[in-house]
Amino acid sequence: MSDLFAARTQMALSLGFHIVFAEIGIAMPVLMVLAEWRWTRTEDAVFLQLAKRWAKGTAILFAVGAVSGTVLSFELGLLWPRFMQLAGPIIGVPFSLEGFAFFTEAIFLGVYLYGWDRISRRAHLAAGVIVAVSGAASAVFVVMVNAWMNTPAGITLSGATISAVDPIAGMFNPSTVQQTLHMLLAAYAATGLAVAGIHAAVLLRKRDSAFHRAAFTIALGVGVPAAILQPVSGDLSARTVAAWQPIKLAALEGQFATERGAPLRIGGWPNVQREKTSFALEIPRGLSLLAFHDPSAEVRGLTAFPRDLWPPIIPVHFGFQIMVGLGTAMALVSACVLFLFVRHRPIVDRAWLLRLLAIVAPFGFIATEAGWTVTEVGRQPWVVQGVIRTADAVTPMPGLVVPMTIFALLYLALSAIVVTLVRSLVRETT
């Protein structure tokens, strides 16, 4: 394994691990605050019990998210010192703001978790709201950095060095709004539907549990709207990619030839040697329509670009198919829930819907991993699109396979422990 590949793998593992906990850290506070708010309104002890149980889960998952986020902030320098030397002056500003948002989140999570008997009810609920808001703000600042890596703005290059910077322009680059929106909705949809799915599975056995009914309803209230809105935000993101990163668009669609009225491919196997995607279900003119809102728009294919600028096609194409497929399934199931809700029909008593929700539960997190693969692998060979290549950013330190292996084992062990702990938390109340 080359050092570059080891470094990329370590970074991918770290981000792939952290992103799940980050999403949970963004969305769980919303759930626990909603439960506590229901308690203050109804005085029903079930909601208090629920808020406390969710807070316990959040404490575990937030802590793992915090330490894995620390790892990432160091890894930027440990693995990509030359990227940081170049990009530090511009991405440092959003990262610093993220630092403060994260600080606020950690402070008020401490107050929330341990302050039940020490502060007033109103102050306690307010602490929860601050956790939820600062968690979302953290996500926005971090994704701003990733958006900049995809569509860098606010820099003037002279040769290989940046001669002038405008960090504000860097923060509000062409992808910022689309990517941050997509990430936030992903967090709420993935976490909301995952929690709803877990409680749906319990409700299938214990239909009358007031605790699980309450949990199920609140989780749906967060997950369903986000999952229904996500395809709209996905469309915005895809059109931005089409406009600014045409090679990434071609890779994720498996579009090799440049053509007008390009079809939308569902599935299929991109054959890189023969420069053709086979076995795909093709919807005529679909891609041109979706990417440019014009059925006869020209879509530039991979062959229009030099081969050394192609990202790895297979993972990008499959990542995209998985993300869109799972996202669509989540949106459809959510639409069913919404339909029953607006018709005032009961939701909890339908076994088929509970089963569907239990099946959909992990989809959001898998879709997140797939989507992250699309945006990151799809940007290769660049670490900052058009500015610096990943291969030029990596540390000269040899033997990177060693730290990669150590961190991989660390993440594996942590995952196993967290799953066990969350399981026992859910079981405690069944």
Place this chain on the structure above:
Amino acid sequence: MMPLETFGLPEIIAGIMLLALNAYVLTGGADFGGGVWDLLASGSSRDEQRSLIERSIAPIWEANHVWLIVVVVLLFSAFPPAFGTLGMVLHIPLSLLLVGIVLRGSAFVFRSYGGRAHGRQWGTLFAVTSLITPVILGMIIGAIVSDRVGVASTRVGTSGFVEVFVRPWLSAFTIAVGAFALALFAFLAATYLTLAADTDNLREAFRRRALGAALFVFVLAAVALALSFQAAPRVAHGVAGAWWSLPLHLGTAAAAITAIVALWRRRYRIARVAVAAQVSLVLWGWALAQLPYLVPPTLTLRDAASPRETLTLLLVGLCAGFVILIPSLRYLYHTFARASES
């Protein structure tokens, strides 16, 4: 010595960075020290000692930990070449530091929330990683101040692996600084715990421990200083020659003596202030010994600084951030001022 006219944005940001590191050492450092006392808990009040440590740390350790992230983020925003150099040469100890941080944080929450089944195993992991992490942190600082990181960074690709990636941070001097850092953190923690304790028995236990730690602090400081004449002339010079050295070291000595006398006479509030002052002065002494370098002898603050636009925005962002942060932190500490009230 630094003339006044060269004092500008880079120095202001570096000063804030050092303040953040100082806050981390006084808060996060004490949390590590708490882990040391968890490991060394003994006597009839062993379980109460551990329980007090856990209750004192639980609500605040995550917030305390964020100071480290603030330092890292400021370093890579304001002084990117320095961050790059440290990340390259100190890859191994920084990775070990991260493993320590991850294991310690996770073990702590797993113990708190994982039920009693494996509580003691998590407790041991928490305590052992609390021991290792400060040592590595101290070794990293020792490596930087000994000029070896800066020198190694100029030899990347020309010298061998050990020369560039191991020797800069692995020496008798860096190990001494690491042990010194651990002793300081343990001293801090034991002193804080005398105030958090809810019984006289516990208070006395931590008073004895604080006094014991003070002894280690003195011995290790002497060892590190003796080694520095050979390994880190900057430190030796800072102690012996520079204009600021006499007042700084008199101040440090006064704080140390005050802390011990106050502990001896059971004046715990005074002891806490004095210990914090002592630890802070040690840190500022290190920083002054390095000036004007960030990574001596190759990178000065000025050379490493980001463009003016970035530094200005950072300063604005920091001011706005601290306006939110300081009252929030006060509220947090005020809410959990005494671990015993829960």
